[in-house]
Amino acid sequence: MSESKRKVALVTGAGRGIGKATALVLGRRGFDVAVHDIDASTAVETVALVRKFGVEAESYAADVSDREAMHGVVATVESRFGQIDILINNAGISSDRCPVEKVTETMFQRSIGVHLAGTLWTTQAAIAGMKRRSFGSIVNLSSVQALVGWPEGATYNAAKGAVLALSKGWAKEFAPWNIRVNVVAPGHTETEMTVRNDPPELRAEKAKTIPLGRYAQPHEMGEAIAFLASDEASFITGQVLSPNGGFVIT
Ligand SMILES: NC(=O)c1ccc[n+]([C@@H]2O[C@H](COP(=O)([O-])OP(=O)(O)OC[C@H]3O[C@@H](n4cnc5c(N)ncnc54)[C@H](O)[C@@H]3O)[C@@H](O)[C@H]2O)c1
DSSP: OOOOSSOEEEETTTTSHHHHHHHHHHHHTTOEEEEEESSHHHHHHHHHHHHTTTSOEEEEEOOTTOHHHHHHHHHHHHHHHSOOOEEEEOOOOOOOOSOGGGOOHHHHHHHIIIIIIHHHHHHHHHHHHHHHHTOEEEEEEOOGGGTSOOSSOHHHHHHHHHHHHHHHHHHHHHGGGTEEEEEEOOOSBOSHHHHHHSOHHHHHHHHTTSTTSSOBOHHHHHHHHHHHHSGGGTTOOSOEEOOOTTSSOO
16 A cells, blocks of 8 residues: 555445546546446446546445445445545535425435545545544535525535534544545535436526526536645635526625
8 A cells, every 4th residue: 555646535425426427526626536336337438538637546336324234335445546635525415305294214314424424434434544644635525405504404404514614623623634624515416416307307407596597517517626635725625615607696
């Protein structure tokens, strides 16, 4: 095991959508990328695309809500690449999209498990190595849903709101080790998550509520995430960046 000369990024949920786009932006910018997803085959596809940028990439399959599994992924990535400099906690599932009376224990456990516990366990596993090297940058994915009131999304709102609070606390907790923690809270982004749930007519209606008049493409989130993760953002920690086309302006 030797320390990589290039910076190493671990991106969770990088088999498709925003995570995949982020892995590609990071690869293009010269980072080695550990591509994680619950779906092994999509992670392998992302790896092949990232390697085209001439950097190293490997795939890792695990359920992000499984503490032991994610500690195992982090240990395997560290043994393969020598270190994790950048952690992108991106893996996610759809919002509940139902009134609170219909929320089930399974929905609650899945949403909290994937978004909140997944972010917690993966960070917990990666933080020891970052502290040892007094260097690290973590970007956690929240959502515009956590910034404005959003009906019929109780478990998603709760989990994404918790990710915001967790990140702000960690920004102060980890600062003495030169580890930065920031949040990207995407607005409407055209990924399988939104395309699967909303037919084209509904997406067109929703696009009218966005001042820029369209959904974001996943790479537009990837650029924002990669910026916060990179040394260009070296004095930025504890902040929330929401690329949302003007949907939320505070
Ligand atoms: N698309 C949007 O409009 C939007 C808006 C706000 C926030 N977000 C957030 O951005 C992140 C990425 O969303 P996306 O739109 O790319 O979604 P997506 O459904 O296209 O991709 C999510 C990825 O996460 C993986 N994943 C799901 N459950 C997992 C688990 N238990 N363990 C490991 N991997 C798992 C999936 O296999 C998939 O590859 C999520 O956290 C989502 O909540 C998305």
